[in-house]
Amino acid sequence: MFGPDEIYFSRHDGATFIQFLQLYSGPVATAGGILLYIAQAVSDGTEKEYQDEVEECLATAINIQDKDIPEGFALSMEPCEGEDNIMMVKLVEKTDENTEANDV
Known part of the structure; x- marks a missing residue:
């Protein structure tokens, strides 16, 4: 995707974190997108549950x-x-x- 055409690193020490990101930018970006999607889905579900609980609590506490x-x-x-x-x-x-x- 993005980054240099060639990356040099020591076989003994291996790639640094930045070099790893440059080597596997596609899979890293895909994994990040999937994690973002999952986090958003969990957040939306949790927020809906919270709103339902608040509404139920209000309905029982304020019975007008x-x-x-x-x-x-x-x-x-x-x-x-x-x-x-x-x-x-x-x-x-x-x-x-x-x-x-x-x-x-």
């Missing part, structure tokens, strides 16, 4: 039925300031913007 929400109000869930993993659930007055956001 539609009938429990006063007329003219809606639930809002926003991250707390300075805290990425903590969400604040509160009642807000229903507006056209809230209705459109919930319809999406």
Whole structure:
């Protein structure tokens, strides 16, 4: 692929790491691509599982039925300031913007 046409190394000492990469650049790049694909697939699956667990936890911890929400109000869930993993659930007055956001 890339690199010099000829590589010189000692038969006694063998090739250095860089020379090894130059000698077998194709297989090394292929193995790297496969590892990247596997890592991405595992990451996506783990993230989906985490999101499902969070959603299930929220559903059991915050069991608010539609009938429990006063007329003219809606639930809002926003991250707390300075805290990425903590969400604040509160009642807000229903507006056209809230209705459109919930319809999406």
